[in-house]
Amino acid sequence: MASIRNRPLISMLRTVVRPPATCRHYSTEKRHSRPVFTTTADSLKEAVRVGKSEELSNRQLFSRLQPDAKTLDALDMLQLGTEKRGRFERRKWFPVQRARETLPEIGFVGRSNVGKSTLVNTLCGSSAARVSERPGLTQQINFYTADNDFHLVDMPGYGFAYVKEEQKQAWVPLIEKYVRERKRLKRVMLLLDARHGIKANDQEFMELLDRTGTKYQVVMTKCDLVSRIDLAKRHLLVAQETQKSRNCIPRVLMVSAKHERGLNDLRKEILHTCGLGKKYLAMHKKKEVIAKAEYMEQLAIFKETSRPKKRRQ
Numbered sequence: 001m002a003s004i005r006n007r008p009l010i011s012m013l014r015t016v017v018r019p020p021a022t023c024r025h026y027s028t029e030k031r032h033s034r035p036v037f038t039t040t041a042d043s044l045k046e047a048v049r050v051g052k053s054e055e056l057s058n059r060q061l062f063s064r065l066q067p068d069a070k071t072l073d074a075l076d077m078l079q080l081g082t083e084k085r086g087r088f089e090r091r092k093w094f095p096v097q098r099a100r101e102t103l104p105e106i107g108f109v110g111r112s113n114v115g116k117s118t119l120v121n122t123l124c125g126s127s128a129a130r131v132s133e134r135p136g137l138t139q140q141i142n143f144y145t146a147d148n149d150f151h152l153v154d155m156p157g158y159g160f161a162y163v164k165e166e167q168k169q170a171w172v173p174l175i176e177k178y179v180r181e182r183k184r185l186k187r188v189m190l191l192l193d194a195r196h197g198i199k200a201n202d203q204e205f206m207e208l209l210d211r212t213g214t215k216y217q218v219v220m221t222k223c224d225l226v227s228r229i230d231l232a233k234r235h236l237l238v239a240q241e242t243q244k245s246r247n248c249i250p251r252v253l254m255v256s257a258k259h260e261r262g263l264n265d266l267r268k269e270i271l272h273t274c275g276l277g278k279k280y281l282a283m284h285k286k287k288e289v290i291a292k293a294e295y296m297e298q299l300a301i302f303k304e305t306s307r308p309k310k311r312r313q
């Protein structure tokens with residue numbers, strides 16, 4: 001069942017879980033259709049407070065949204081958004097090590113191509129998980145042992161993918177079975193593309209997580225591809241759309257795996273969830289203080305360089 005591949009710098013556990021022969025096939029019909037989530041359009045109308053008679057498209061409503069100053073400050077601190085930011089350096093957030101069978105697990109799910117494998121790689125400072133521009137590359141449940149203390153679990157995505165329909169159909173029950181039955185699964189990180197927010201299949205998956213009583217947290221990925229202001233608006237909407245869910249952790253995280261931004265918050269959440277908060281926070285406190293000082297320094301440089309130049313008379 002489990003095979004260990006030796007790579008020059010890391011050793012990695014890659015366990016493949018196959019769908020059971022008798023598994024149910026995924027149906028798009030709404031099961032137990034208790035409406036838990038508001039739609040994006042509803043949330044937008046609620047947030048923008050437009051009159052009932054006004055007919056506006058989602059895009060128009062989105063442009064009218066007013067993000068709060070706190071989120072914008074947080075984005076400045078994290079240096080997220082398409083605006084030019086300082087240099088970024090590669091860090092090893094969790095070294096990937098020898099595997100142990102009894103470790104807690106953190107699952108990464110989301111639509112195909114949302115950046116699950118990239119995020120696992122970035123957190124582990126490795127290139128163990130295969131990444132592609134084409135949706136549908138990850139087709140099995142892969143376990144990566146981080147720091148010898150917990151597993152990061154990379155899963156196939158749902159939604160559009162360049163694979164055969166039958167093959168894609170088998171992934172959802174596979175993920176569903178894993179989420180439903182796995183005792184060591186401590187939390188699911190539900191990844192959303194910051195450019196698109198919550199789509200219909202994300203909502204279906206959230207309903208499944210609610211039904212199975214699985215705790216999950218939303219992480220917005222690819223935050224380097226959206227402007228700071230749109231990111232703050234998207235964050236507001238996603239937080240609003242998920243607040244009615246019983247099992248969703250209210251804090252919506254924002255990351256860029258490409259530019260290694262926002263990963264510290266994600267790392268902290270993962271460690272606390274696995275009950276490793278104290279041990280690691282003591283170890284990484286010094287690193288964090290240094291990282292914060294670096295951020296502040298880079299932010300000051302960014303503000304200095306992005307100040308509008310005075311026109312010559």
Ligand SMILES: Nc1nc2c(ncn2[C@@H]2O[C@H](COP(=O)(O)OP(=O)(O)OP(=O)(O)O)[C@@H](O)[C@H]2O)c(=O)[nH]1
Nearest residue numbers: 112113114115116117118132136137138157257258
């Ligand atoms: N700009 C940017 N691109 C990213 C980021 N994270 C991932 N990508 C790109 O998104 C594409 C998909 O990444 P994957 O990690 O393979 O996505 P996945 O969710 O694992 O996809 P499947 O395995 O098909 O479900 C790749 O081309 C990545 O380089 C990010 O933070 N910023």
Ligand SMILES: [Mg+2]
Nearest residue numbers: 116117137138
């Ligand atoms: Mg993948």
